Amino acid sequence: MPTIERTRLERWTFLVLFVLAAYGFWRTLEPIWVPVLLGLVIAVGVYPLHEKLLRKFGGKHPGLPAALLTGVVMVLSLSLAAFLVLVVGHRIVNLAQEMQGRYANKGAVGLLGRDLSRSLGRFGLSSDDLQQRIADAASDVATFMGKGLTSIVAGLVSAIFILIFTALTSYYLLREGKEGTSWLVEMVPLPNGQVTEIVDDVRDVMRAMLLSTGLLALYQGVAAGIGYWIFGVDSPLVWASLTGLASILPAVGTALVWVPVGIVVMLTGNIGKGIGVLAWSAALVVFVADYVLRPKLVGTRIKMNDLLVFIAIFGGIEAFGVLGIILGPIAVAVLLALLRIYQRDYRPEGPVPGPDPTQAERGSPQNAS
Numbered sequence: 171m172p173t174i175e176r177t178r179l180e181r182w183t184f185l186v187l188f189v190l191a192a193y194g195f196w197r198t199l200e201p202i203w204v205p206v207l208l209g210l211v212i213a214v215g216v217y218p219l220h221e222k223l224l225r226k227f228g229g230k231h232p233g234l235p236a237a238l239l240t241g242v243v244m245v246l247s248l249s250l251a252a253f254l255v256l257v258v259g260h261r262i263v264n265l266a267q268e269m270q271g272r273y274a275n276k277g278a279v280g281l282l283g284r285d286l287s288r289s290l291g292r293f294g295l296s297s298d299d300l301q302q303r304i305a306d307a308a309s310d311v312a313t314f315m316g317k318g319l320t321s322i323v324a325g326l327v328s329a330i331f332i333l334i335f336t337a338l339t340s341y342y343l344l345r346e347g348k349e350g351t352s353w354l355v356e357m358v359p360l361p362n363g364q365v366t367e368i369v370d371d372v373r374d375v376m377r378a379m380l381l382s383t384g385l386l387a388l389y390q391g392v393a394a395g396i397g398y399w400i401f402g403v404d405s406p407l408v409w410a411s412l413t414g415l416a417s418i419l420p421a422v423g424t425a426l427v428w429v430p431v432g433i434v435v436m437l438t439g440n441i442g443k444g445i446g447v448l449a450w451s452a453a454l455v456v457f458v459a460d461y462v463l464r465p466k467l468v469g470t471r472i473k474m475n476d477l478l479v480f481i482a483i484f485g486g487i488e489a490f491g492v493l494g495i496i497l498g499p500i501a502v503a504v505l506l507a508l509l510r511i512y513q514r515d516y517r518p519e520g521p522v523p524g525p526d527p528t529q530a531e532r533g534s535p536q537n538a539s
Contacts, residue, residue, distance in 0.1 A: 204493065205332045209339025211496060212243050213347065214376045220344050236344035244337050250415065251329075364515070368507045375503040379496055382467035383418060389463065390417040390424055390455050397450035401443040403431055413455065419492055424455050468499065478502055 199206065216239045223235035343350065355365045391414025398406035409431055416423040428451035436444030464483070465476040474482070479499075486498015513522050 202335050205335035206339050207493060207496070208332070208336040209341075210343060211376055211380065212240070212336065212340040213343035214373055215380045216243065216340075217344065217347055220347070233341070233345050236341050239344065240337050240340045243340065244333065247333070253411065364511050367511065368504060371503045371507040372500055375499045376496065378468050379499055382464060383495070385467060386459050386464060387414045387417045390414055390459050393454045393459075394424065394428055394451060397428075397447060397454065398431065401435065401446045401450070402440070403435060403443075403447065413451075417459070418495070419487065424451070424459075428455060474499075474502065474506065478506075 220235050220239055223238065224232060227234065351369060354369065355362050358365045391410045394413035395406050395410025398409050403409060409427060413424050413427045416427050428447060432444045432447035432451070434444075435447055465479045468474070468479050468483070482499040482502040483495055484498075486494030486496075486501065488494065490497045
């Protein structure tokens with residue numbers, strides 16, 4: 171066989187085997203890609219701390235700081251989960267029991283209050299109708315909760331599985347961080363500088379999303395707590411903490427807390443205070459955080475203007491669910507990095523003159539640094 175044909179056959183054979191191997195690897199990774207991604211996010215987020223600890227240990231025992239940081243993150247995650255289940259769950263059960271007691275003693279009037287009952291009566295809803303609808307709603311909730319016990323048990327097993335694989339992924343990525351990055355830079359068939367640029371952009375995106383998510387969770391929890399306290403919501407600290415945790419999902423997440431809180435306040439006869447909770451939360455908790463602060467916090471750190479930040483975050487959530495808050499910005503950042511590499515290194519006419527419209531504003535800290 172001629173040498174040229176043999177070389178071509180070898181290349182095609184290698185390509186086919188590589189595609190099959192990559193497909194097999196993806197099918198193997200697919201069931202556990204969520205904990206792997208979470209472990210990657212944790213490793214990227216705490217890597218600077220890992221480097222400091224590693225220097226303190228003199229470069230010896232690289233697995234020790236990796237295990238320590240991974241353990242700290244896992245403990246904090248479990249603490250948040252325990253807070254949700256024990257503290258918040260206990261408060262919700264107490265609230266449900268309190269409303270059930272009001273309904274049992276005085277019917278719909280005791281639950282909704284005289285003013286709200288009279289207002290609903292003007293729209294053709296009599297006391298008997300309200301009692302029947304409330305009873306039906308309570309029955310539906312009880313049925314849902316009964317059927318949900320099996321799902322809760324299954325979800326708990328799944329959560330333990332995810333927790334274990336997340337910890338393992340974070341540990342090994344931290345321990346092999348530099349070597350893994352160097353291997354990736356050498357293996358990708360692009361100039362090392364271009365691969366490093368893409369890797370740096372992905373790292374910056376992940377760290378920016380972690381930082382902005384943490385700061386916004388703190389802001390939204392504090393802002394919601396102040397509103398709950400002003401308008402006389404019971405246990406404002408509990409609901410504020412839950413609102414901060416729900417802020418992981420932009421816009422919609424916090425509404426899962428403050429909307430029911432506002433409705434319950436109105437149902438207990440405080441219509442003005444309930445409307446105040448809803449208005450305060452919509453303006454300060456959602457609008458300011460998601461449409462003013464979030465683009466500034468994210469865009470100035472990942473070389474992306476406000477429009478692209480909105481597309482990356484909200485489009486990512488629509489496409490990938492909750493994890494889209496990380497995957498969306500990563501996808502957009504990688505594309506922008508490739509476009510900038512193309513216009514700088516591969517565009518036949520040379521680099522595009524003028525400013526890059528995809529960059530954050532020139533007055534931002536990112537461009538000033």
